[in-house]
Amino acid sequence: MGSFFSSRIMTDILGGLASGVVIALVALCLVIIWKSTHVLNFAQGAMGMFGAFVGMNLVFHGVNYWLCILVSMMAGLLLGGATERVLIRPLYGKPEINPIVVMVGFLGVIESAVPSIWKNEISTIPTPFSQVYYQSHGHTILMSPFVAFQIVLSLTVMGAIALLFRFTDLGLKMRAAALAPEVSRLLGVRVGRLLTWGWMLSSGVGALAAVIVSSGQSLAPSNMDGIFVSAFIAAAVGGLESPVGAVTGGLLIGVAESFALNFWSTNLAPLAGVIVLVVSLAWRPQGIFTRHVARRV
Amino acid sequence: MIFVNELSVSYGAIKALNDVSFAAPSSSITAVLGANGAGKTTLLRTISGLVHPSKGDIRCDETSVVGMATEEIARMGVGHVPEGRGVISEFTVEENLRLGILASRLDVNEGMERQFELFPILGQRRKQYASTLSGGERQMLAMARALIARPHFLLLDEPSLGLAPLVTADVMKTIDSLCNVEDLTVILVEQNARSALRIAHQAIVLHLGAVVASGPAREVANDPDLRHYYLGLVK
Numbered sequence: 001m002g003s004f005f006s007s008r009i010m011t012d013i014l015g016g017l018a019s020g021v022v023i024a025l026v027a028l029c030l031v032i033i034w035k036s037t038h039v040l041n042f043a044q045g046a047m048g049m050f051g052a053f054v055g056m057n058l059v060f061h062g063v064n065y066w067l068c069i070l071v072s073m074m075a076g077l078l079l080g081g082a083t084e085r086v087l088i089r090p091l092y093g094k095p096e097i098n099p100i101v102v103m104v105g106f107l108g109v110i111e112s113a114v115p116s117i118w119k120n121e122i123s124t125i126p127t128p129f130s131q132v133y134y135q136s137h138g139h140t141i142l143m144s145p146f147v148a149f150q151i152v153l154s155l156t157v158m159g160a161i162a163l164l165f166r167f168t169d170l171g172l173k174m175r176a177a178a179l180a181p182e183v184s185r186l187l188g189v190r191v192g193r194l195l196t197w198g199w200m201l202s203s204g205v206g207a208l209a210a211v212i213v214s215s216g217q218s219l220a221p222s223n224m225d226g227i228f229v230s231a232f233i234a235a236a237v238g239g240l241e242s243p244v245g246a247v248t249g250g251l252l253i254g255v256a257e258s259f260a261l262n263f264w265s266t267n268l269a270p271l272a273g274v275i276v277l278v279v280s281l282a283w284r285p286q287g288i289f290t291r292h293v294a295r296r297v
Numbered sequence: 298m299i300f301v302n303e304l305s306v307s308y309g310a311i312k313a314l315n316d317v318s319f320a321a322p323s324s325s326i327t328a329v330l331g332a333n334g335a336g337k338t339t340l341l342r343t344i345s346g347l348v349h350p351s352k353g354d355i356r357c358d359e360t361s362v363v364g365m366a367t368e369e370i371a372r373m374g375v376g377h378v379p380e381g382r383g384v385i386s387e388f389t390v391e392e393n394l395r396l397g398i399l400a401s402r403l404d405v406n407e408g409m410e411r412q413f414e415l416f417p418i419l420g421q422r423r424k425q426y427a428s429t430l431s432g433g434e435r436q437m438l439a440m441a442r443a444l445i446a447r448p449h450f451l452l453l454d455e456p457s458l459g460l461a462p463l464v465t466a467d468v469m470k471t472i473d474s475l476c477n478v479e480d481l482t483v484i485l486v487e488q489n490a491r492s493a494l495r496i497a498h499q500a501i502v503l504h505l506g507a508v509v510a511s512g513p514a515r516e517v518a519n520d521p522d523l524r525h526y527y528l529g530l531v532k
Contacts, residue, residue: 169399176385176396183383186345188371188400188446 011142012258018147019230020254021154025209026224026231027238027246028158029202034240036178036198039088039099044206044231045224046110047083051076051207052214053114053221056125065128072211073204080203084196114221127216150212157205158247165243174198226270230257233273237280239287248289252276298323299344299450299482304353306339306506313339315506316353321499326476326483328497328514330490335503337486338380341452344484345377346370357450372400376443380454380486384435384442386428390419393427397442412441415475433464437471444475450482451475457489465489469496494518 026044033041041047055072059065087106091099129145165171176184177194184191206224214223234253238245253273260272280288299321306314314336321327329337342348344355346367355362362370371377385393391409398408413420416437422430427438436456443451453472457465473496476483487493494500497514502523510523517523 169395172388172392172396173399176388179387180383180385182347183379183385184396185347185367186371186377186379186383187397187442188368189396190368 008262012262013255014142014147015261016255016258017251018143018150018254019227019258020251021151021158022209022212022250023227023230023234023254024247024250025154025157025205025212026227027234027250028161028243029206029209030231030235031238031240031243031246032161032198032202034235035243036174036195037084037088037092037099038096039103041202042100042103042228043083043107043110044202045210045228046107046221047079047203048076048206048208048210049214049219049221049224050079050110050114051203052210052223053118053219055207056211056214056219057118059125060123065126069208069211072207076207076210077200077204080199080201080206081196083203084199088199089192089195111221118219124218125211125215131216146216153212154209157208161201161205162243170197229270230254230273233277235287237277237288239284239290242287242289245287245289249287298358299327299484300354300356301340301344302354302356304340304343304355305351306336306343306348307351313506314343314350317503317506317508318353319501319508319511321482321484323482324476324480325498326472326485326496328490328493328500329484329486329503330488330493330500330517331503333488334505336506337503338454339506340503341377341379341454341484341486344370344452345375368400371446374447374449375452376446376448376450377452378436378439378443378454378456380458382435382439384427384430384439386426389426390423390430390438393438393442394419394445397445401446403446408445408447412445415444415478416441416471431464432460433467436460436464436468440471440475444479447479448481450484452484452486454486455488456485457487457492465492469493472496490518 026048029044030041033039051072054075055068055070058068058071083106087102088099091102127146129149131144131146133144134141165175173184173189174194174197177189177191181191209227210224213227217223230253231250234249235246237252238247238249253276256272256276257269261269301320302318304314304317305312317336317340319327329340331337339348343350344362346362346365350363357373357375360373385396388396394409394412395405398405413423418434419438419441422434427435430438440456456468456472460468469492472483472485475481485493485497494514494517499512500514500517501511502509502517510517510520
């Protein structure tokens, strides 16, 4: 059993799943925003990092790790809400390129502002669990308690989001606001408020993803850049309209990059994601999980 | 009662409504008739707050709704079934109905059961996705969803659109009985003048955004000039 889990293929799969769940989490955030407001949030990763900076820097001031995660998420929530209200809301009904340009600009603003705010506080964030790999019958399994924690936490958050959208009144209203905003308004649903909540949710979860990615390494504004690119590819592969697609795409890209890392080289790992993207777009341009919907014209 | 007073709406240089005035009495059906482009849909969308007027006033009972947000107008008891019905295909019948009642403080299950009594076919289809319903069933669902929050006013935009004549007759019969049973003030926009006039108490005829005739439905139906020039009926 131990040799099976330490085999090259299983090592790649486990490593891929560990990064894949985080990619899936960020891809899910992108899909939530895309579905509700049709905005491609190019600042998703940077916004998450901003939340992580706000919360996780408190670790170095003796604040409890778990409380820091909570503060990070709260900072993410607030930044998401403010971004929707201030930057995005005035652009509804305008050409779709406008919010994209604004968010690319916002990405630059965050990445240059963060080092100015937290000047000398870039240190390694501790991890709440050991990073030493498990051993089984003399074989090393590429899975540590911390990696297991990353996977379980990411899956739990994804599950909670799925339950929110599927089984709660708030989720029903958020789905309705995204699918049919005008009809929702006619039914008394406060669509504007729900769109803000959608951005808050996405940004809060993005901050959690940034904390997961940054734990065990130095906090840097660009920590999420690579993950964001992979998440963007994952969302495109799975289909921008499909949360299930985003999660599946994330896991797929994570495993593909892990295999590339092992069989090719570190530099070529991102290429695996691009190859998956090209093949999947050639097969299903709308994304693997997005259904073709006939629209009334 | 809905009062519309000197209402004007423009889309850029185009005047969609020009000084439209009428009153829709309580617990009655007011049919709004006219050809394509007459301004019928714009009138309903303006009452619901989806379109802002350039001039004029709209009062639902004593409250002016001009300038209010659409969702607030809905919350004060104005139900609107838009053209094309606006049923959310990706939702089940139950989810569509639940969405209709969430903005109110009414009991969801009680409201839903009440609609299943009014529209028994929806009770049989409650777990089905709206995309699998027939045109008539979708219309029933759209009306049930608008009614579930117990509105005082109901705005119906072309409920017979795309329906077979027999189904249209059913839908009109349902609207007529809803007006009586639910004590609703209904504004019914229709191109199918014959069907609408059969159940309406009064009618107004719009032409290029202006009211060209109004009065009791029977009088409008019997006016040979109106029938010929504006309603597309045989003289």
